[in-house]
Amino acid sequence: MAYRHFGRSGDIWKHLPLAQILHIERPATYIETNAAYATYQLEHTPELEYGVFRLMAHRTELPQIAASRYVHLLTAFNHGDALRTYPGSAVQALALLGEWAGRMVFYDLDPDAVASLERYIEVKGKDHLATVRCEDSIDAAWAMIDTLGPSAFIHFDPYLVLQPGPSGRSYLDCFIKAAAGGVRAALWYGFMTRPEQKRIRAALIAALKEARVPSTKVHAMELHLARLGEVLPPFNPGIAGCGLAVANLRGSSIDAMEVLGRECEALYRGARYADRFEADQVFAPWFVNRPR
Numbered sequence: 001m002a003y004r005h006f007g008r009s010g011d012i013w014k015h016l017p018l019a020q021i022l023h024i025e026r027p028a029t030y031i032e033t034n035a036a037y038a039t040y041q042l043e044h045t046p047e048l049e050y051g052v053f054r055l056m057a058h059r060t061e062l063p064q065i066a067a068s069r070y071v072h073l074l075t076a077f078n079h080g081d082a083l084r085t086y087p088g089s090a091v092q093a094l095a096l097l098g099e100w101a102g103r104m105v106f107y108d109l110d111p112d113a114v115a116s117l118e119r120y121i122e123v124k125g126k127d128h129l130a131t132v133r134c135e136d137s138i139d140a141a142w143a144m145i146d147t148l149g150p151s152a153f154i155h156f157d158p159y160l161v162l163q164p165g166p167s168g169r170s171y172l173d174c175f176i177k178a179a180a181g182g183v184r185a186a187l188w189y190g191f192m193t194r195p196e197q198k199r200i201r202a203a204l205i206a207a208l209k210e211a212r213v214p215s216t217k218v219h220a221m222e223l224h225l226a227r228l229g230e231v232l233p234p235f236n237p238g239i240a241g242c243g244l245a246v247a248n249l250r251g252s253s254i255d256a257m258e259v260l261g262r263e264c265e266a267l268y269r270g271a272r273y274a275d276r277f278e279a280d281q282v283f284a285p286w287f288v289n290r291p292r
């Protein structure tokens with residue numbers, strides 16, 4: 001299996017807010033450009049202890065996290081027992097939206113990931129609702145955005161958001177197009193150092209400006225190591241920090257993101273990675289412009 005970042009801290013500041021957002025937004029059409037695998041088996045590695053196991057162990061001290069759709073989903077998925085199986089984002093979306101979405105499309109380039117999702121969808125009897133495509137999703141998403149209206153939601157999660165595909169476009173370009181076109185969207189991005197964080201922030205701001213997207217339509221919030229530095233950290237939990245940029249969402253979704261982000265900061269207060277490294281995280285709602 002190529003994808004190994006499931007359940008790590010980067011997934012916390014992705015799946016926790018996203019599950020809540022999807023529950024609030026209830027899109028009729030859901031597109032995911034980088035779906036990866038259906039499910040994953042969890043082991044007690046340092047990365048996972050710092051990720052999903054930490055969240056589940058501390059959830060009773062954190063009321064919003066405890067009541068979140070994400071925790072509800074993880075608990076239901078494991079039948080209330082100890083966590084063994086982690087659902088990927090596509091399976092989470094199927095569980096959250098399967099009752100009311102009319103159409104779901106998942107993309108990935110990895111044939112094994114696509115096969116695992118196809119199997120899952122077939123076993124769950126969701127073939128009428130969901131399709132999986134093994135193709136480059138940058139151009140596919142770029143073209144599809146023109147056909148989507150405000151009832152759709154696109155989740156972009158490629159990791160390398162600025163890297164251009166064969167046509168020269170990036171996932172950031174697709175996110176901006178969705179934002180400008182009134183389509184609801186979420187873009188997750190990761191970074192290992194301050195310079196990388198600054199580069200992505202600057203690219204997002206420049207692209208919004210160039211496309212003349214009103215700043216009130218887009219919000220971006222990050223969770224990152226308090227000791228994020230100019231060079232790589234002395235340990236690697238998978239990612240040193242990550243952000244979720246969202247477009248055209250309801251105010252209640254933005255409120256939910258902020259509340260959960262603050263609790264994530266509390267979740268990591270005093271945290272140590274592998275019992276050794278100081279590994280507090282800070283919540284940074286760095287691009288939040290509410291309509292007046």
Ligand SMILES: C[S@@+](CC[C@H](N)C(=O)[O-])C[C@H]1O[C@@H](n2cnc3c(N)ncnc32)[C@H](O)[C@@H]1O
Nearest residue numbers: 034035036088089108109110135136137157158
């Ligand atoms: C960060 S992982 C996705 C994780 C998943 N969304 C989750 O949260 O459980 C990124 C995935 O994007 C896929 N990918 C990368 N570039 C792609 C492209 N151009 N088109 C489609 N899939 C791509 C990779 O194969 C990988 O499975």
